[in-house]
Amino acid sequence: MLQLHDGQCGLCVHFGEQHPHDTKLVQIRSSHKAPETLVDNCAHPKHAPLHLKVTPSSGCDGFEPVRAD
Numbered sequence: 001m002l003q004l005h006d007g008q009c010g011l012c013v014h015f016g017e018q019h020p021h022d023t024k025l026v027q028i029r030s031s032h033k034a035p036e037t038l039v040d041n042c043a044h045p046k047h048a049p050l051h052l053k054v055t056p057s058s059g060c061d062g063f064e065p066v067r068a069d
């Protein structure tokens, strides 16, 4: 498992934004831990048209923190 920190995709509102209530995402947000192999869509308005896929440990300046609930 990866330990996540602020600024990384796994804790960003745009990571898997199309399915925010996915159990896996909810667990990542509450535990700040994510499986190494997970990949999901980034729905940031600048990335979505490119269908960018990121891992929970990726990141960019478009980071916006997601609420843990």
Ligand code: SF4
Binding pocket: 007, 008, 009, 010, 012, 013, 014, 015, 041, 042, 043, 044, 047, 054, 058, 059, 060, 061, 062, 063, 064
């Ligand atoms: S690439 Fe940037 S905007 Fe997209 S999920 Fe990661 S931190 Fe958020």
